[in-house]
Every structure is written in structure tokens, then in C-alpha cells.
Amino acid sequence: MSQIALPLEQNLSSEQDGYLVTAANSEVHRQLQQWQDWSHHTMILIGPRASGKTAMAAAFAAETGGLILEDASSREDDEMFHLWNRANNEQKPLLLLSEKPVSQWDVALPDLKSRLASSLHLEIGPPDxxxxxxxxxxxxxxxxxxxxxxxxxxxxxxxxxxxxxxxxxxxxxxxxxxxxxxxxxxxxxxxxxxxxxxxxxxxxx
Missing domain, CATH: 1.10.8 (Helicase, Ruva Protein; domain 3)
Structure with missing residues (x-):
């Protein structure tokens, strides 16, 4: 079966067959390619529902073997801390996804708070x-x-x-x-x- 080509605009590209890249998310896309430079090898990605966070994370995990935690703002501190330590021990990048900024997460563990604060924070912009x-x-x-x-x-x-x-x-x-x-x-x-x-x-x- 033949594929239908998208009549995409000049500043639009398709990545990993899973998500589109425009000015709205180009910085996030760029940083996903440069995960070795992340502080603690961790990125916190904020974006509204249906903004492509999951698709970006899936492509990232497939390419890097990194660990993903969706809906991170609703997770228990212990679960997040355990995943953080696992990523550290296995020398893998960690991508935390949420619709809410970290300031609205209910985090109690001081060590976890400090690590979250010092990680790379990026937000997907409104759709252009x-x-x-x-x-x-x-x-x-x-x-x-x-x-x-x-x-x-x-x-x-x-x-x-x-x-x-x-x-x-x-x-x-x-x-x-x-x-x-x-x-x-x-x-x-x-x-x-x-x-x-x-x-x-x-x-x-």
C-alpha cells in the first residue's frame, strides 16, 4: 500500500514517525538529541494533554534506551527516587513527563526536591x-x-x-x-x- 505524503510546511518536519517538530517544540527536540549534557542526565518535560510528550518520550527511549516516567506529578516520592537511582546506576538518561510544572508537584523528600530543582526543565509551547x-x-x-x-x-x-x-x-x-x-x-x-x-x-x- 502506498503511503500518503504530508504536504508539510517548510518549517515542519517529522521525526521518528511519531511526532512533528515546529517552533513549538524544537528546543525540546534539540535537547532530546543532547541528553549527555543534561544535569543529572535528567529532563523534566512539561506540556499539556495531546502535545506529543508521550510520542517524543517513546522515540527517545527507543533511540537511547532511556527511562521514562509519565504523569510524574502524581507519582509517589519513593517510586520517583527509585527510578532516579536506577537510571544513575545503569547510566541511562531519565525523562519525566507531566502536565504540571514541578512547583505544583507534591514532593516531600528533600533529596528528591533538590535533584528535581537542579534538573533540566523544558516546556512544550502552544501549537503554532x-x-x-x-x-x-x-x-x-x-x-x-x-x-x-x-x-x-x-x-x-x-x-x-x-x-x-x-x-x-x-x-x-x-x-x-x-x-x-x-x-x-x-x-x-x-x-x-x-x-x-x-x-x-x-x-x-
Whole structure:
């Protein structure tokens, strides 16, 4: 089966077949390539839901053999400290993932606090337009579908710019296209936005 090439913008690249790199996460990507320079060989990566933390971590682990701890802010001190010592003993890099900055973690162990404080802290930035376009394209290419530039430009002017919204809209447009047996077009995009805005209003009430 032939693969569908993503019509990616010039400043967008695909890495490890798992995540996209734009200005929003380029510094994180660069640092993942230079893990030998991390303080304590540890990085704390902060990013919102659906921002690609898990995909970046999977690619990093596959390439380096490093250890990964997802949702680190909710972990017990002992679990995190044990993993830290294991990474140290095995001479492997450690990547801690969280949606919350370290200042909001409930850490009690003084030794763990000091190590976290002295580690490299990086945050995935809000999605730029290249990232938003690329994520939509990647989602539909994986399903053998395409999304037109007209639809992308329509959404660009109207959608909330967040990773979670890209995911929500992509899934809703996909479901509507299947339901109506139509391609991803402006009508589908308008309907999807309408459904999501209605749902958001119900939540706010």
C-alpha cells in the first residue's frame, strides 16, 4: 500500500514517525538529541494533554534506551527516587513527563526536591500554525484521508488554538465524515465546530 505524503510546511518536519517538530517544540527536540549534557542526565518535560510528550518520550527511549516516567506529578516520592537511582546506576538518561510544572508537584523528600530543582526543565509551547496543520494532516494521512488547505484556513480563524482542540476536532470531523459518507470538507468542519462549541457551552452552564 502506498503511503500518503504530508504536504508539510517548510518549517515542519517529522521525526521518528511519531511526532512533528515546529517552533513549538524544537528546543525540546534539540535537547532530546543532547541528553549527555543534561544535569543529572535528567529532563523534566512539561506540556499539556495531546502535545506529543508521550510520542517524543517513546522515540527517545527507543533511540537511547532511556527511562521514562509519565504523569510524574502524581507519582509517589519513593517510586520517583527509585527510578532516579536506577537510571544513575545503569547510566541511562531519565525523562519525566507531566502536565504540571514541578512547583505544583507534591514532593516531600528533600533529596528528591533538590535533584528535581537542579534538573533540566523544558516546556512544550502552544501549537503554532505549522504544528496545527501538521497534526491535522498526520491524523488524516494515517487513515488514508486528506484535509484541504481551505479547511485548515477555515479552522485556523475560528478554533481554539490548543493541542486538545486539534485532537477533538480531528476526531469529530472524522466521525461526521464517516457518518455522512462525505470527505473532510468545509461543511464537515463547520458542523464539527458547531458540535464542539455547543458541548463547551453546556459544560460552562
Amino acid at each position: 500554525q505549522a504544528m496545527i496543520d501538521g497534526l491535522f494532516q498526520k491524523y488524516y494521512a494515517a487513515r488514508g484521508l486528506t484535509i484541504s488547505q481551505d479547511v485548515l484556513r477555515y479552522l485556523e480563524k475560528r478554533m481554539t488554538r490548543s493541542y486538545a482542540m486539534v485532537q477533538q476536532l480531528a476526531q469529530k470531523m472524522d466521525a461526521l465524515a464517516i457518518e455522512t459518507k462525505r470527505p473532510i470538507n468545509l461543511a464537515i468542519a463547520k458542523s464539527a465546530l458547531g458540535f464542539i462549541e455547543t458541548d463547551d457551552e453546556k459544560v460552562d452552564v
